[in-house]
Amino acid sequence: MLKAICSAKELTDNSYYDCVSDIIDSRQIQELKSITHHVSTTRFQHCINVSYYSYIVCRRLSLNARSAARAGLMHDLFFYDRREYNSTRSKGQAFHSMKHSLEACANAAEITYIxxxxxxxxxxxxxxxxxxxxxxxxxxxITIIDKYxxxxxFCVPRVQKLIRRKTQ
Ligand SMILES: [Fe+2]
Ligand SMILES: [Fe+2]
Structure with missing residues (x-):
């Protein structure tokens, strides 16, 4: 099962999947499944979310949806734990913002042509x-979808937890 957050659509039998099927099973992208991202998800799931919604929006606007799907999937292709990075290096969050996107780009270029x-x-x-x-x-x-x-x-798991508590 491969789904984006707040979507019931199975992505592996979707036209979206054709855009990323040659890269999604690469060792580097699969490795993102073992890294926590935005507190309560994995970096892999975050990249799927950004990839899928960027694809949908670009397709609606008749822009390059294939590139949106591919760039979305690889936009956070870096392997350090950002919390550890922020606490142990002097320049902190601002430096991480710049550095990880360049690192993701270099890692993406090792998997496929960019x-x-x-x-x-x-x-x-x-x-x-x-x-x-x-x-x-x-x-x-992608800058908007990434933040969205x-x-x-961050919010959905907390809202779900709250609802579960109220209905118990
Ligand atoms: Fe990022
Ligand atoms: Fe991101």
Whole structure:
């Protein structure tokens, strides 16, 4: 079962999957399943969420949905624990915002060919926390979807827990 947060759709038999089927089983992307991200999810699930919703929005707007799906899946392709990084290195969160997107881009290029659009989407997905402005509409979309998914990932488990407690 492969689903995005707040969606009931099975993604493996979806047109979305055709865009990422050649890279999703790579060792590097599968490794993200073992890393916690945004407190209550995995980095793999976060990347699926950003990938799927970026794909949906770009398809609706007749933009490059395939690149949106691929860049979304690899936008956080880094392997350190960000909490550990923040607490042990002097420049903290701001430096992490810049560094991890460049690291993700380099790691993505080891798995597959990255187009200019996909590179822009991965490298600048933290904008405006990172200085250089997006060069494509798709990049603006991933910056919004990334933040939208982060909020969902943080809030949904807490709301579900609250509902469970009230109904018990
Ligand atoms: Fe990120
Ligand atoms: Fe992200």
């Amino acid at each position: 187009t200019r659009l996909e590179r822009d989407m991965i490298e600048k997905h933290m904008w405006p926390a990172t200085r250089s402005k997006p060069s494509y509409k798709e990049t603006y979309i 998914c982060a909020v969902l990932e």
